[in-house]
Amino acid sequence: MRVIRHIAVNVFKESVRDKVLYNLVLFAILLMAASYLLSQLTAGQDIKIIKDLGLAAMQLFGLFMAVFIGIGLVSKEVERRSIYSLLSKPIRRQEFVIGKYVGLVLTLAVNLAIMTVAYYAVLGYMAWMAGSWFKPGWEAPAMDPALLKAVAMIMLQLMVITAVALFFSTFSSPMLSAGLTFGFYIVGHFNADLKHFEAIIDSRPVVYLARALYYLLPNLAPLDVKAQVVHALPVPAAYLLLNTAYAFVYIAALLTASSFIFLRRDFK
Amino acid sequence: MLAIQTTDLSKDFPVGFWRPRPYRALDKLTLEVEQGETFGFLGPNGAGKTTTLKLLMQLLYPTSGRAEILGRPVGDVGVKRRIGYLPESPYFYDYLTAEELLSYFASLVGYGAAERRRRVSALLDEVGIGSERRLQLRKFSKGMLQRVGIAQAILNDPEVVFLDEPMSGLDPLGRREVRNLILSLRDRGCTVFFSSHVLADAEALCSRVAILASGRLIASGKITDIHAFQVRGWELIVAHLSGESLERHRARMRKVTAIADRQYALELPLEPGPDGLLRDLIGEGAHLVSLNPTRESLEDFFIQQVGQQEPR
Ligand SMILES: Nc1ncnc2c1ncn2[C@@H]1O[C@H](COP(=O)(O)OP(=O)(O)O)[C@@H](O)[C@H]1O
Numbered sequence A: 001m002r003v004i005r006h007i008a009v010n011v012f013k014e015s016v017r018d019k020v021l022y023n024l025v026l027f028a029i030l031l032m033a034a035s036y037l038l039s040q041l042t043a044g045q046d047i048k049i050i051k052d053l054g055l056a057a058m059q060l061f062g063l064f065m066a067v068f069i070g071i072g073l074v075s076k077e078v079e080r081r082s083i084y085s086l087l088s089k090p091i092r093r094q095e096f097v098i099g100k101y102v103g104l105v106l107t108l109a110v111n112l113a114i115m116t117v118a119y120y121a122v123l124g125y126m127a128w129m130a131g132s133w134f135k136p137g138w139e140a141p142a143m144d145p146a147l148l149k150a151v152a153m154i155m156l157q158l159m160v161i162t163a164v165a166l167f168f169s170t171f172s173s174p175m176l177s178a179g180l181t182f183g184f185y186i187v188g189h190f191n192a193d194l195k196h197f198e199a200i201i202d203s204r205p206v207v208y209l210a211r212a213l214y215y216l217l218p219n220l221a222p223l224d225v226k227a228q229v230v231h232a233l234p235v236p237a238a239y240l241l242l243n244t245a246y247a248f249v250y251i252a253a254l255l256t257a258s259s260f261i262f263l264r265r266d267f268k
Numbered sequence B: 001m002l003a004i005q006t007t008d009l010s011k012d013f014p015v016g017f018w019r020p021r022p023y024r025a026l027d028k029l030t031l032e033v034e035q036g037e038t039f040g041f042l043g044p045n046g047a048g049k050t051t052t053l054k055l056l057m058q059l060l061y062p063t064s065g066r067a068e069i070l071g072r073p074v075g076d077v078g079v080k081r082r083i084g085y086l087p088e089s090p091y092f093y094d095y096l097t098a099e100e101l102l103s104y105f106a107s108l109v110g111y112g113a114a115e116r117r118r119r120v121s122a123l124l125d126e127v128g129i130g131s132e133r134r135l136q137l138r139k140f141s142k143g144m145l146q147r148v149g150i151a152q153a154i155l156n157d158p159e160v161v162f163l164d165e166p167m168s169g170l171d172p173l174g175r176r177e178v179r180n181l182i183l184s185l186r187d188r189g190c191t192v193f194f195s196s197h198v199l200a201d202a203e204a205l206c207s208r209v210a211i212l213a214s215g216r217l218i219a220s221g222k223i224t225d226i227h228a229f230q231v232r233g234w235e236l237i238v239a240h241l242s243g244e245s246l247e248r249h250r251a252r253m254r255k256v257t258a259i260a261d262r263q264y265a266l267e268l269p270l271e272p273g274p275d276g277l278l279r280d281l282i283g284e285g286a287h288l289v290s291l292n293p294t295r296e297s298l299e300d301f302f303i304q305q306v307g308q309q310e311p312r
C-alpha cells in the first residue's frame, strides 16, 4: 500500500508539473465566457443548454486527459528507461501498475473537482443574472445538486477509460493504444446494440460474437446520465450503485490483466 | 553464501521483423562472486554485459539458466531491499529535482521523512552534487545524471551494488571520484559488481574479473592469473643516467626511449627481473623515477579473442 501511494503521488506531481491543471483552469474560464455568450442569446431562459454543455465539456476534457496521460503512464517510463532504476527498488511490478493507475485517477479527480467548481460558479452566475435561483420555466434549480450525480458518473467513465488506456499501453505502442482506447470509448457508448444483434442479423456465429463482445467491451452508456439530470428526471440510487459496481469489477479485471502482462515483460 | 551466482544463464533476443530468429546475446554464463569482492565484468561493446545485469535485476527474463543474489532468486523483493543498481546511461524523470528523485526512491525503500532528508542530503554530498540538487533533472548533463544514478544505487546501504559502466560519461576527475567511491564501498564490506570496457578501471579496483566477448565467458579470475594479463616485462624510468652507464648495460634492455635530458624509459625483459639492473644503475648514480610491470592491454586481448570466435 505504501509503495502504491508513493508511486501515485509521483504521478500526480508529474501531471501538475506538466501544467495540465493550468490548462484546465483556462478551460473553466473559457466555459464561463461561452456560457455568458449563450445566456445572452437565449436571454437567460434556457439554462439546460448550459448545464448540458458544461457536463459534455467535462466529459470530453476528462476523456482526453485520461487517454493521453493514461497511455503515457507506463510506456513513457519504459521508453525513457527510467523504469530500470525504479524496478530495482524493493517494489513489485504489480504495485507499479496499480500505483500509476491510482495516481492518474487522483489527478483526474482533482481536475474534475476544479471543473465542477467552475461549472457551479457559471450556473450561479446565470441564476444571478436571471435574478432568481429557480424560474418557473426551468425544470430544476440552476445549481441543482443532482448534477453531481452526472459528474460522479463521468468520473466513473474516466476511471474505466484510464484502465483501458493503461491496459493497452502495457503491450502496444502509444499511438495504437490511443486509437484502441478511443475506439473502446465510442463502442462503449453503443454497446447495448450488440446484445440484441439477432434483431439485425440472422446468423448464429455473428450473434454469438456480438454477445461475446458485449460482455468484453466496457458498457459505458448506462454511466451516462447527463440527459436525465439536466431534464430533472429521477436517477435512482440503486441504479447508480449497480453501475458503480459494474465499473469497479471491469476496472479490477483490466488492472489484473495489465499487471499480469506487465509482470511477464522484458525491458529491452 | 555467495553474493552473486549464475548458472548457465542465457538470453536470446528475437531479431528480424517478419520471421524473428533468436539471437543469443548471452550464452551459458556461469559465474560466482563472493561477498565483499569488487568484481569487474569486462568486455567490448555488445559483449552482453548490460544483458547480464538486466537479467540479474529481472528486467529481462532468462531464456534458460538461473541467477541468484545473496542466495535468493533474482527479482525477490526482499533481495531488492539489499541491493543497488546503476543502469547504463541512466535516465530519470525530467520534472523532478535530484533531491526529489532520491527522496522518491527513498520512500519506496521505506524510509520515513526525517531519515529520507538526512540520507538524501548526505548522498548528494557524497557523489559531489552541490547546489544543482534543486535543479530539475532535465537540465542535468550526462555526467551529472551518472552521479545521481550512483547516488540512487547506494541509497539503501546495499550489500551488493551493480554498476553498469559507472565511469562512462565522466571526465577524468569524475572517474577518479567514482573509483574512490567504489573503494569506500568495498571498505564498508559492500560487494561491488561493475561492468566496464576499460581494463584500467578494473586493474585499479578489482579483486577478480570476468571477461565476456560475444555473449561468452572467455576468462575469469584475478587479473594477474589470467594468462593474457600476466606480466610481460618491466618499464623502468630513471633520471640522472649517464651515457656511459647506459652503454655499459644496453644489452640487458629491450628498448630505450629518451624522455628528457639524462632521463630514460627502459623496457626490460621479464627475466631476470629488474632488481639487478636497478641496483647497478643506482650504484652508478642514477635515480629511480618509477618501475611498472607491463601487461597486454584488454583491448589487445579482446581483438585477439574476438578474432578467434567462430561465427554463430
Ligand atoms: N533488445 C535487443 N534486441 C536484440 N538484440 C539485442 C537487444 N539488446 C541487446 N542486444 C544484443 O545483444 C548483445 C549484447 O548487448 P549488451 O548486453 O547491451 O552488450 P554490452 O552491454 O556488453 O555492450 C549485442 O549484440 C546487442 O546487439
Ligand SMILES: [Mg+2]
Pocket: B046, B049, B050, B051, B088, B165
Ligand atoms: Mg552495455
